[in-house]
Amino acid sequence: MIKINCKKIVGGKADGLALLSHRPINMLSMLDTKSGRIKEEDHDLFNQIVKDRILILPNCIGSSVGAYIFYSLKINGVSPKAIICTNRCDIITASGCAISNIPLVDATGSSFKSLDNNTKVTVDADKQIIIIHTI
Amino acid sequence: MELTRQEDMALKGEYGEGLEISYKILVAIGNANNASKLIPIKWAHISGVNFNTIGEAGVKFLSSLDKKNKVTVTTTLNPMGFDSKKDNNLSDYFKSNQMSIINSYLSLGINPSFTCIPYEIFDLPNKGEVVSFAESNAAVFVNSILGIKTNKESALSSLASAITGKTPYSDLLIDELRKPKVSVQPEIKVETELDFGLLGYFAGKITNESCIGLETNFENLDIVKSKALSAGIGTSGRAGMFNNTNNKDCERVSFGKTELDQVKDDLNTSEKGELIVFGSPQLGIDELNLLVHLTEGKKFRKPCKIFCPRSVTEMECNNEIIKKLRNAGADIICDSCTCLTPLITKNDYDSIVTNSIKCAYYMKHSNKIDVSLKDMETITKEYCE
Numbered sequence: 388m389i390k391i392n393c394k395k396i397v398g399g400k401a402d403g404l405a406l407l408s409h410r411p412i413n414m415l416s417m418l419d420t421k422s423g424r425i426k427e428e429d430h431d432l433f434n435q436i437v438k439d440r441i442l443i444l445p446n447c448i449g450s451s452v453g454a455y456i457f458y459s460l461k462i463n464g465v466s467p468k469a470i471i472c473t474n475r476c477d478i479i480t481a482s483g484c485a486i487s488n489i490p491l492v493d494a495t496g497s498s499f500k501s502l503d504n505n506t507k508v509t510v511d512a513d514k515q516i517i518i519i520h521t522i
Numbered sequence: 523m524e525l526t527r528q529e530d531m532a533l534k535g536e537y538g539e540g541l542e543i544s545y546k547i548l549v550a551i552g553n554a555n556n557a558s559k560l561i562p563i564k565w566a567h568i569s570g571v572n573f574n575t576i577g578e579a580g581v582k583f584l585s586s587l588d589k590k591n592k593v594t595v596t597t598t599l600n601p602m603g604f605d606s607k608k609d610n611n612l613s614d615y616f617k618s619n620q621m622s623i624i625n626s627y628l629s630l631g632i633n634p635s636f637t638c639i640p641y642e643i644f645d646l647p648n649k650g651e652v653v654s655f656a657e658s659n660a661a662v663f664v665n666s667i668l669g670i671k672t673n674k675e676s677a678l679s680s681l682a683s684a685i686t687g688k689t690p691y692s693d694l695l696i697d698e699l700r701k702p703k704v705s706v707q708p709e710i711k712v713e714t715e716l717d718f719g720l721l722g723y724f725a726g727k728i729t730n731e732s733c734i735g736l737e738t739n740f741e742n743l744d745i746v747k748s749k750a751l752s753a754g755i756g757t758s759g760r761a762g763m764f765n766n767t768n769n770k771d772c773e774r775v776s777f778g779k780t781e782l783d784q785v786k787d788d789l790n791t792s793e794k795g796e797l798i799v800f801g802s803p804q805l806g807i808d809e810l811n812l813l814v815h816l817t818e819g820k821k822f823r824k825p826c827k828i829f830c831p832r833s834v835t836e837m838e839c840n841n842e843i844i845k846k847l848r849n850a851g852a853d854i855i856c857d858s859c860t861c862l863t864p865l866i867t868k869n870d871y872d873s874i875v876t877n878s879i880k881c882a883y884y885m886k887h888s889n890k891i892d893v894s895l896k897d898m899e900t901i902t903k904e905y906c907e
Contacts, residue, residue: 396553397546420579451656451676452575459579476554482678485550486543486583493554 389519391497395512396476399490401468402509405519406440407502408432414453414479423465441508442467443499445474447483457483469510471517473499492517523552523690524559532686540591540630544682551679552690561691564647565596566684567640568632569656570677572603573620574862574888580677581619584626592631594687598640599632600657601804601829601859606636608855612864632684636857637831639749641668642806652695654683658756659749659803659880662722665763667740667748671695674732674762693732694762702765704728705735705772710779712738714897715750719879720785721777722754726761727785728775734761735772745808753803753880789882792892795875798822798905800898801829802860802880807840809898814846816902822851823905824875827866832856850906862888875901 410431412418417427423438437460447453457480460466469490472480476493484491490512497517507520525533533545548560570576576584603620604610610617628634637643638657641664647653649669655661656675664670673694675683683689693699706725712718725734734755740748755761800813805828813828828847835844835856844854858865860881866874866889873892874885882893896904 394553397550450575451678452570452577452580454676454678455570455576455579455583458583459577462579462582478551478554478676478679481550481554482547482676482682485546486678491550 388521391494391517391519393471393492393494393497393515393517395515396481396493397484397489397491398513399469399488400509400511400513401441401490402507403439403441403468404505405502405508406432406435406437406442406467407499407504408442408444411445411448413449414447414456414483415450418456418460420456420459421463421465423460423463436465437467438465440467441469441471441510443471443473443502446472446477447479448477449479451479453479454483454486457487457489461487461489469512471510473497523549523557525549529560538591539588540685543587544591544685547678547682548686548688548690552692555690555692557690557692559691560686560688561652561695562687563595563654563683563689564651565598565653566593566680567598567600567653567655567657567660568627568677568680568684569600571600571623571627571636572858572862573616573623574603574864576623576677578619581622585622587626589629591685593684595684596644597632597684598635598637598644599627600638601636602857603864604858605855606857610865616864630685635831635833637833638803638859639806639831642745643831643833646670652689654680654689656680658762659753661762662752662756662764663749665694666752666765672762674756674760700733700763700765701767701769702733702735702772703731704775705737705769706775706777707737708777710777710782714899715746716877716895716897717782718747719750719754719877720782722751723758723879724777724781724785725764726755726758729759729761732761733763733765735769736764736766738766740766745806746812749803750879753878757880757883786895789879789886789893790895791886792873792894795873795894796824797866797871797874798824798826798901799860799866799874799876799881800827800878802878802884804859805830807834810834810840810843810847812898813902814843816899817847817850817906820850820902820906823907826852827855828852829855829859860884866891875905877901
């Protein structure tokens with residue numbers, strides 16, 4: 388078990404399987420809001436589904452209206468359980484998670500490079516801690 | 523971020539759901555941007571009005587938002603998708619979603635100004651006062667030209683600030699952070715409004731910071747060029763401000779003919795345009811006057827659409843100007859602008875000609891229409907007789 392300190396952006400606690408992206412995500416152009424699938428062919432998460440995962444990504448990019456995509460994912464029941472930003476949380480992710488009640492933390496400076504997808508991760512935004520459950 | 527007792531109670535839902543969600547948004551953004559506290563604002567200008575920009579998710583969020591908590595400061599609205607007094611030939615689906623958005627904003631007590639140039643229409647706060655502006659050209663313009671402070675806000679953050687009357691104290695609201703780390707040095711004469719738009723687009727693109735330096739004298743820059751410069755910067759990157767503090771520690775980047783041509787090649791995809799488009803930002807009285815002067819006694823040879831605020835067209839003193847432009851063949855469109863407009867589609871036009879960098883960017887990327895970039899004077903010479 389590995390514990391990582393982080394900064395709370397939106398409160399809450401969740402656990403689930405990790406879905407790790409090494410590249411930023413443009414919510415507006417890359418997400419299918421009905422299924423939660425990443426539809427951008429050039430992206431390292433192409434065809435992956437964000438539903439119920441702990442989405443770990445550097446940050447979001449593109450139009451600030453992308454915040455509404457988090458809300459769409461939530462009301463369609465396909466949102467991630469929590470999000471970890473690894474390179475300065477941006478206002479698209481912050482405001483999107485705020486209106487969608489998705490726990491969000493900023494873990495800039497911590498490395499998730501060696502983390503395998505499907506590793507169980509707990510995010511406790513209120514206690515500002517991430518737990519990686521290694522076998 | 524430190525909250526007062528009242529703010530904390532509002533965040534916990536003690537004063538209603540509208541305030542609760544608004545504080546949630548501001549606290550999340552404040553946490554992300556390392557804000558120490560919330561500070562009061564004088565004015566909020568909200569984006570995310572056109573249905574094409576916020577989509578069905580935006581419609582659902584706004585209609586589900588508790589409307590008991592109204593806006594607490596002067597609040598104005600960006601353009602929507604169509605002219606409310608015209609038959610716009612749009613689908614019922616678009617129209618009903620657009621009306622739902624407008625009704626949501628109206629029920630919060632927001633002024634339906636439908637303009638992206640609020641700084642030309644409304645009384646301005648004093649220099650140094652804080653506002654929350656989500657429209658990018660307006661944020662850059664008020665920060666850089668008027669000395670009014672705002673961060674480059676989003677649809678959600680400006681709405682939350684309108685309801686709470688507050689914004690996180692961070693970034694461009696802090697004097698020490700209103701200084702550039704990178705500065706652009708023009709090596710060529712930047713003359714027309716199109717040149718200033720291209721300079722702005724270049725400057726916005728090369729920095730990831732909130733403030734970009736420009737080593738040019740813009741003290742005497744007229745409003746037409748100031749708007750073009752601000753819109754160019756707002757379109758291409760995250761910067762919300764420019765200045766020329768001549769900071770010696772700044773990294774210098776040249777803007778010469780090569781850079782100007784590169785930016786232009788990026789957006790200029792056609793020699794000619796089937797439709798003439800003026801606007802984004804919407805034209806104010808100065809640009810309309812200039813256009814009247816340039817088209818005196820002539821008519822447009824191609825269809826021409828001019829986007830401007832309704833308040834400008836309906837002022838009695840402007841009647842003659844509007845009449846002259848209509849006589850020249852222009853279609854004057856109010857309440858909306860070119861950015862993600864449903865009024866100019868690939869079905870009707872393969873190409874447009876415009877002097878606006880922002881219009882060019884969205885026509886190319888969102889509407890998939892080819893663009894010919896020319897300054898206003900050249901357009902009137904080539905497309906009027």
